[in-house]
Amino acid sequence: MTRTVYVNGEYLPETEAKVSIFDRAFLMADGVYEVTSVLDGKLIDFDGHAVRLERSLLELDMGVPLSRDALLEIHRELVRRNDVVDGMIYLQITRGAAADRDFVFPDPEEVPQTVVLFTQSKPGMADSPAAKTGMRVISIEDQRWGRRDIKTVQLLYPSMGKMMAKKAGVDDAWLVENGYVTEGTSNNAYFIKGNTIVTRALSSDILHGITRAAVLRFAREAQMTVEERNFTIEEAQQGDEAFITSASTFVMPVVEIDGVTLGDGKPGPKALRLREIYLEESRKAAI
Template identity: 70%
Template sequence: MTRTVYVNGEFVPETEAKVSIFDRGFLMADAVYEVTSVLDGKLVDYAGHAKRLERSLKELDMTLPVTLDELLEIHRELVKLNDLEEGGIYLQVTRGSAGDRDFIWPDPETTKASLVLFTQSKPGNAMSEKAKAGYKIITVPDIRWHRRDIKTVQLLYPSMAKMMAKKAGVDDAWLVEDGLVTEGTSNNAYIVKDGKIITRALSNDILHGITRASVLKFAKEAQMEVEERSFSVEEAKAADEAFITSAGAYVTPIIEIDGEAVGAGASGPVALRLREIYIDEMRKAAI
């Protein structure tokens, strides 16, 4: 089945979708993105994603070429046109095309930003047995730029880290700077020790995860203790549990780091409970 995608004001078959070769997203990675999960044909945590998108755009002096109300309707129309029940919607805003390549940003008054969206169907993602069983990961140096709080499309190094993990025969990687875990390749990182959930505090060093915010809110509501601070690789390996959160992975346990079992080497009760709570609450709140 050919997907219907959105490209700069039009819903078109994916085979007919086109952007300029001079688009700055293509030439300079001058673009930001969001991925909103879809459950039961509804958008999960959409308000949070829209707010973060606005922040990313503001940090890069970019503009959204449609209103937020229009953007929501584009999402809903894509869900409808593609009969999407479970999966996600990828959104990308670029600074557009001024008709040639130049390091200097084009004038936003004369060069309109580009907006594209498409769906990705992932049936059974919420009930994934692999996710509930937990991931094995490796750790790699974090050599990205220091504005990781902006959700840009500069994803070459995270892609390289994921390939390192694949070559090592594991599921993913955690990025490490000065001996401390920053985050996963495409997710936020957590450990659990003596019942306490520990995760790095928000700063320019990590992405301000939308799923992260919801999961920590639900954890506190469930009377779980949360501490926002950095932790080392050694501390993670000695933890009782570890897990990640993201729009696509929800809450997924980590059972092995660099070949060493975390806790019992199996999905822990805190991570599994948070995954259950998050999915249940998101089904209720999705729009």
């Protein structure tokens, strides 16, 4: 089926969608994005993604081209037109297409921003087989730029990290800077010791995950202790469990880190329970 996508105010067949070769996201990675999950035809954590999108735009001195209500309507219309039951909606906003390539930003009054959205259908994503077996990860050096709190389209190194993991025969990579884990290639990273969850504190070093915020809130409500601090790969390897969070994987158990098996090598009960709680609560709050 040919998808309907959204490009600069128009709903178009994906085969007819076009963006200028002079768009600054294409030439300079000068754009931001968000991915919102869809479960049972409803949007998960939409408000959180909308707030983070606005922050990313403002941090890069970009305007906010659409109101939150307008964005919500576009998301819902794409879900409807593409019959998405379970899946994701990708949203990208760029600084737009100037007359020619230039390092200097174009005048925002003269160059409109580019707004693109499209859907990805992922039937049964809440019942992912990976959640039943757990993920294996390796550690790699974090070589990304310093403002990881801004969700930009600068995704080359995370992509390279996933390829390093694939070549190593594992599922993903955790990034390490100055001896401490920052996050995964496209997710936040955690380990559990006893009744305590440990994860990196918020700063410009990591993305301020929307799923992260919800999961930590649910963990505290479940009487778990949360420590937001730096931690090493070695600490995580000594944990009872580990997991990652993201909009597309929700809560995903990690069973091996750099060849070291955690626990009995199966997804741990606390990570699985957090996944269950997150999915239950998110479905209740979905819009």
